[in-house]
Amino acid sequence: MIMERFDFLVRSCKLADTLIDVQKLTPSIGAEIFGVDLGAEISARQFQAIHQALLDHQVIFFRDQKMSVDQQKAFVRQFGELHIHPGPRFPIDGHPEILGIWADENSKRVSGEEWHSDVSCEPKPAMASMLYIHEVPKNDGGDTLFASMYAAFEALSDPFKRFLSGLTALHTGAAAYGGGRSPIAATNIPSAEHPVIRTHPETGRQALYVNRYFTSHIAQLSRSESNAVLEYLYGHAEKVEFQCRFKWRANSVAFWDNRCVQHKVIWDYFPYRRNGHRITVSGDRPFHQI
16 A cells, blocks of 8 residues: 555656646747746756747746745746846846836836837847736736747748848847936947847747837848838738737736747736836847858
8 A cells, every 4th residue: 555655656746747738829929838836946857848838939928826036036047147137127126137017107108018029239138038927907907919020030921031131230229228218327228230030049940030129220221221121020020910918917927038029018007006027038149040
């Protein structure tokens, strides 16, 4: 009897070590993950499964999570070095890696209202970001949209893909961080030039890599030509068929791959409160490889 009980416990532990339920949300992007507690120590197999789900689905979601600040940092740190934001509006004392997300009846604007990839204005933009929402608006608003830049690139015609191949674009934080929007000094606002089409360093897939929030212009084109091309690419990238939409509940988590995903928050909940913590993983220098 004792041996049977022991065998049952061993089988249960092995199952718990590998069981992660991944439920796809749309054909292009997004999956919800069940069967894992991000606040606990996860196994190597669970981490590998979560990492693979991120690569496969580009943004993954978790419900009913309970994490302290240190637990959230510990989980995200498994994916790489934690990024320090250049100009946080709501810093968390003692935790420079945490970006506070806060909106209430006094807010004049909220971060992320334009489609963007996090800190694409830096020479080595973010690899991934995790947003953990603690409080959701009372009117049930505050959804976040995510769009697959794999799908956006793949839907372009072959001649247009060839035209974009080899082009680079300037990304700058001037609009996002300038004009008193953040405590960053004007002389320290980051900017960088990146390929318009980016090769994902882990999957090898090609992704469109320009966004309304940070991209200024395409370096090889005149301003008028650049404006026309970028405006087309922005509209193309934001098509609903490339998107998934996440409805937040308290203690929900979204974890997205900035190398192939853009996102946008819907501010439809004024004057209600929405707050949480975001952590970003530092990335590498974007490149394009045919």
